[in-house]
Amino acid sequence: MTPTRRDFVALLLGAPLAYACRGGGGDRGRTPPSALLDTGMTRGHTAVRDAATPPVVTAWRQARVVVIGAGIAGLTAAWELRRQGVTDVVVLELCDVAGGTARGGATDVTAYPWGAHYVVAPQPAQTDMIALLGEMGAIEGHDATGALIIDEALRCREPEERVFYRGRWYEGLYLDAGSTAEDRRQLAGFKREIDQWAAWHDASGARAFAIPTRASSPAPEVRALDQVSFAAWLDARKLTSERLRWLADYACRDDYGLLAADTSAWAGLFYFAARQRAAGAAPQSVVTWPDGNHALVRHLATGAAIETGVAVHDVREVAGGVEVVATGPQGPLGIRAAAAVVAVPGFVADRIVESRRGGPPAPKGDYGAWCVANVHLRDRPRERSRGSAPPAWDNVFRDSPSLGYVSATHQAGRDRGATVWTWYYPFPGDAAATRKQLAGAGAAEWTEVVMTDLERAHPGVRALVEHVEIAFWGHGMIRPRVGAVWGRRPPDLDTAARVQIAHTDRSSLALFEEAFDHGLAAARAIVGQLA
Amino acid sequence: MIRAGALYLNVFVVAICGLVYELLAGTLGSYLLGDSVTQFSLVIGLYLSAMGVGAWLSRRLDDTDLARRFLDVELAVAVVGGASAPVLFVCYGSVVHFQLVLLGFVGAIGILVGLELPLLMRLLEGQMTFKDLVSRVLTFDYIGALAAAIMFPLVLVPKLGLVRSSLAMGSANAVVALWGTWLLAPKLSAKGVLAVRIRAALVLAGMVVALVMADRFTSWAEDEMYADPIVFSDNTPYQRIVVTRGRAGFQLFLNGNLQFASADEYRYHEALVHPVMMAADAPPKKVLVLGGGDGLALREILEHPSVEQVTLVDLDPAMTGLSKRFPALAELNHHSFADPRVTVVNDDAMVWVADHPALWDAIVVDFPDPNTFALGKLYTKLFYKRVLARLAPGGAMVVQATSPLFARKSYWCIQDTIAAAGFSVHPYQVTVPSFGVWGYALAKRAPFTPPTHVPKLPLRYLNDDALVAMFQMPADMTHVDVEVNQLDNQALVRYYEREWRRWE
Numbered sequence A: 001m002t003p004t005r006r007d008f009v010a011l012l013l014g015a016p017l018a019y020a021c022r023g024g025g026g027d028r029g030r031t032p033p034s035a036l037l038d039t040g041m042t043r044g045h046t047a048v049r050d051a052a053t054p055p056v057v058t059a060w061r062q063a064r065v066v067v068i069g070a071g072i073a074g075l076t077a078a079w080e081l082r083r084q085g086v087t088d089v090v091v092l093e094l095c096d097v098a099g100g101t102a103r104g105g106a107t108d109v110t111a112y113p114w115g116a117h118y119v120v121a122p123q124p125a126q127t128d129m130i131a132l133l134g135e136m137g138a139i140e141g142h143d144a145t146g147a148l149i150i151d152e153a154l155r156c157r158e159p160e161e162r163v164f165y166r167g168r169w170y171e172g173l174y175l176d177a178g179s180t181a182e183d184r185r186q187l188a189g190f191k192r193e194i195d196q197w198a199a200w201h202d203a204s205g206a207r208a209f210a211i212p213t214r215a216s217s218p219a220p221e222v223r224a225l226d227q228v229s230f231a232a233w234l235d236a237r238k239l240t241s242e243r244l245r246w247l248a249d250y251a252c253r254d255d256y257g258l259l260a261a262d263t264s265a266w267a268g269l270f271y272f273a274a275r276q277r278a279a280g281a282a283p284q285s286v287v288t289w290p291d292g293n294h295a296l297v298r299h300l301a302t303g304a305a306i307e308t309g310v311a312v313h314d315v316r317e318v319a320g321g322v323e324v325v326a327t328g329p330q331g332p333l334g335i336r337a338a339a340a341v342v343a344v345p346g347f348v349a350d351r352i353v354e355s356r357r358g359g360p361p362a363p364k365g366d367y368g369a370w371c372v373a374n375v376h377l378r379d380r381p382r383e384r385s386r387g388s389a390p391p392a393w394d395n396v397f398r399d400s401p402s403l404g405y406v407s408a409t410h411q412a413g414r415d416r417g418a419t420v421w422t423w424y425y426p427f428p429g430d431a432a433a434t435r436k437q438l439a440g441a442g443a444a445e446w447t448e449v450v451m452t453d454l455e456r457a458h459p460g461v462r463a464l465v466e467h468v469e470i471a472f473w474g475h476g477m478i479r480p481r482v483g484a485v486w487g488r489r490p491p492d493l494d495t496a497a498r499v500q501i502a503h504t505d506r507s508s509l510a511l512f513e514e515a516f517d518h519g520l521a522a523a524r525a526i527v528g529q530l531a
Numbered sequence B: 001m002i003r004a005g006a007l008y009l010n011v012f013v014v015a016i017c018g019l020v021y022e023l024l025a026g027t028l029g030s031y032l033l034g035d036s037v038t039q040f041s042l043v044i045g046l047y048l049s050a051m052g053v054g055a056w057l058s059r060r061l062d063d064t065d066l067a068r069r070f071l072d073v074e075l076a077v078a079v080v081g082g083a084s085a086p087v088l089f090v091c092y093g094s095v096v097h098f099q100l101v102l103l104g105f106v107g108a109i110g111i112l113v114g115l116e117l118p119l120l121m122r123l124l125e126g127q128m129t130f131k132d133l134v135s136r137v138l139t140f141d142y143i144g145a146l147a148a149a150i151m152f153p154l155v156l157v158p159k160l161g162l163v164r165s166s167l168a169m170g171s172a173n174a175v176v177a178l179w180g181t182w183l184l185a186p187k188l189s190a191k192g193v194l195a196v197r198i199r200a201a202l203v204l205a206g207m208v209v210a211l212v213m214a215d216r217f218t219s220w221a222e223d224e225m226y227a228d229p230i231v232f233s234d235n236t237p238y239q240r241i242v243v244t245r246g247r248a249g250f251q252l253f254l255n256g257n258l259q260f261a262s263a264d265e266y267r268y269h270e271a272l273v274h275p276v277m278m279a280a281d282a283p284p285k286k287v288l289v290l291g292g293g294d295g296l297a298l299r300e301i302l303e304h305p306s307v308e309q310v311t312l313v314d315l316d317p318a319m320t321g322l323s324k325r326f327p328a329l330a331e332l333n334h335h336s337f338a339d340p341r342v343t344v345v346n347d348d349a350m351v352w353v354a355d356h357p358a359l360w361d362a363i364v365v366d367f368p369d370p371n372t373f374a375l376g377k378l379y380t381k382l383f384y385k386r387v388l389a390r391l392a393p394g395g396a397m398v399v400q401a402t403s404p405l406f407a408r409k410s411y412w413c414i415q416d417t418i419a420a421a422g423f424s425v426h427p428y429q430v431t432v433p434s435f436g437v438w439g440y441a442l443a444k445r446a447p448f449t450p451p452t453h454v455p456k457l458p459l460r461y462l463n464d465d466a467l468v469a470m471f472q473m474p475a476d477m478t479h480v481d482v483e484v485n486q487l488d489n490q491a492l493v494r495y496y497e498r499e500w501r502r503w504e
């Protein structure tokens, strides 16, 4: 039996909401028109996973370097190769557009993201990141201490967040209203712990939690944090305040798609401590664009030779270089090049890179599924004017398994009229089981979930929705479960290898800065070989 | 037998209501369309003649079921009259032929009221001599008119406002109709009584619900807030616009904050516009106004003969529309929106300035005070940087900067933020009785000396001495250390909220 919309709402938001919802036969209001975005999953499954034999290539093309995957890692590799003067670089991408999980879209109203939304303002050691932002004109100058100042237009506009709780919005993520002295004491205690880790350095000067993670200290006491869950770490410090634990869970769900009980304490602390320059310092600004990290994709892709709709099946080292076999829109495709960067998720790399197919099975990454909805509104719902916080960039529902929504027009300062809300729903459970549970759900079922969730805080919103687009990221992001960050760390790059692997997966954390770092490292290794 | 005495009371109430509807229509017409002599003449003339039509039509109703007909007419007066002011308020924003709708109401009410008296007299016909009947009915009718004429200006408008007065009268009409079902019971069939009672109860309930919902127009709390009666109000998607009118002229409020009072706005607007026009290297030809939807800054700008083109960017079409069409406002702004040099754009200034690369010789930034985050962004360094990019090399900008006395940190935060965006800034202030001490920032690309001469125009406030004095800051308004207002800190909104809370 196929699930009804109401069953689906019950599954994703809990039974009470399902009974309030307009599911089943559509009894109280329409479900807005909706469509599903092609995230490449189906194409990947049919063209690569389930293909019986690789296509037969008759005519080989030549290129200097082939980059496989036009996500952040692949685009960064191509960008770095360009900057280093390597020409004739071809980027092959499975989907019809570049960007991977940092894709974006646009209408006449605004641009909006499909996945990744922000980066953290770089600290002085992140010289490559600073160079990239500088190239984009995103740096305003330096302050008296020499610290970088990001363009005001890109620093997330206040109010950055608000949280909906029992009929009202409250400023910020941490619910101050109604907190007890004990709640506040624990929050201060937690901040002290973070301050201490933000200031921590090992003998060689490496920070405990650095961005990118490769620069983090491998000291045993830091690595030990990877062996316990964030929840257990908090328990051990008697940090059990419901408000604080909600924040910890929210942080893990938001950045990793996991609950604190499953997240490595190393990753949990990384979220808070890495973005703080020093003890007591305010966190580095959140840097964002209307279309989120897709703005970075657009910049990195400028000047790159990207071929879209190309499914790569095989990447192998041959004498003097590499061979790449793929299926493009016009049929089989073969490229011979001096080197290749494989910038696809680990589970794809395991299938398409010849050397990885034969070898001992690499430790499997754990992937979380995500649903992202872009809700196109012709106008905004009325807000309560008194006793409730005004609209923010990130609008979170405290009692929902969703993460709430981000308003695409907030950063540009368009506070009225049409807009797009990007709604996020992480599945903290097992990804394969989740995919099975969700089988049969189409755009309309998803849309009913999105509407029911938004109606918690905006009862009349349905009437304002023009249409809803849904993206289901089945293997959305790699997750830092307990033991994953240090336990799954791949060996250092073999800079002599003709086939370089670059993807955020290598860090067991899905972050722009990680994908960027791996893209740069792969490109630099190849530049070294070509020299 | 019918109890005639009680029916006279009925006549009395009907008379009051009838005249109140007439006065409401006249008042609304003159507030909203201007020219009160014409409006009142038209309304009174039409009303009286419509009553004549009603009286004449009464002949056509035969004697069967007369009592029920009388009560239905009374209910119709309740519905049409009670709804008149709220409907007219709503129409004003959306109907082109407001005048026709207004006169339509007056005509309809007149006809119905005109029907009432003859019907009543016929009902009472057999009960007394004709001599007595005419004299008593007309006496109560005229006394009712007197009572209405006294109540309207003294009680109804000041205490209830126009919309609630109209609904209250509608309710009174419905109450007497309901009461009439008992008085006239002997003349009604049993079934008829019930039907009329149900109708009357429904009308009464409708009026009472509307009275409660009248908060959509003006809330009780809000009425308390304004010293003078509200003559116009509108909830636009962007803000709440309220116009009040008192002895000293009228006032415009946006979201409860006074924007100007017609009695002294010349001080504010002369001080806002003329210094920036004189500070530009050459007499400005192209002028940009950001905010300023009331058109009063426009009025001052258009006085300058050098001006060839003015673009005004204001978020709210309802505000610029009101300034164009609301007679009192249009007169005050000298019909500046009709000037061919003026172009109006309804958009968010933050976005518009970023998207439109033209250069301007003078830029007047006149936004409401930064009391929300949505307004606060229009006072950020980023915003001023965008404005700077649109300023011609020798051009000048002025910014309304809240009160340096009541909100000293906010005032200096605005000054420092403009400077941080790369402008050279001179703060100045003026006293506007209805606001208190008010502040501005005059800014150019390069360091400059503020102007010392006023333009040769017929000005009421500014002369050379006043101009020079404005740029002196008294000791209790001098600089204080503040943060620069930026998009990601919105420091100004927080200063402003704290500072004004002290004065509330």
Ligand SMILES: Cc1cc2nc3c(=O)[nH]c(=O)nc-3n(C[C@H](O)[C@H](O)[C@H](O)COP(=O)(O)OP(=O)(O)OC[C@H]3O[C@@H](n4cnc5c(N)ncnc54)[C@H](O)[C@@H]3O)c2cc1C
Binding pocket: A040, A044, A048, A068, A069, A070, A071, A072, A073, A074, A092, A093, A094, A095, A098, A099, A100, A101, A102, A114, A115, A116, A117, A118, A119, A293, A310, A311, A312, A313, A343, A344, A345, A348, A352, A370, A372, A473, A476, A477, A502, A503, A504, A505, A510, A511, A512, A513, A515
């Ligand atoms: C919902 C969501 C929200 C996120 N939010 C943030 C955020 O706010 N900030 C942040 O820093 N990070 C965020 N992330 C993490 C994000 O994944 C990383 O920041 C980064 O974009 C990863 O880039 P990548 O290049 O490593 O991988 P991917 O984005 O996975 O790119 C891989 C590319 O390879 C292509 N490909 C796959 N197989 C083949 C094949 N066989 N042949 C050819 N091409 C192939 C894919 O189509 C894809 O374009 C988010 C992720 C998700 C899913």
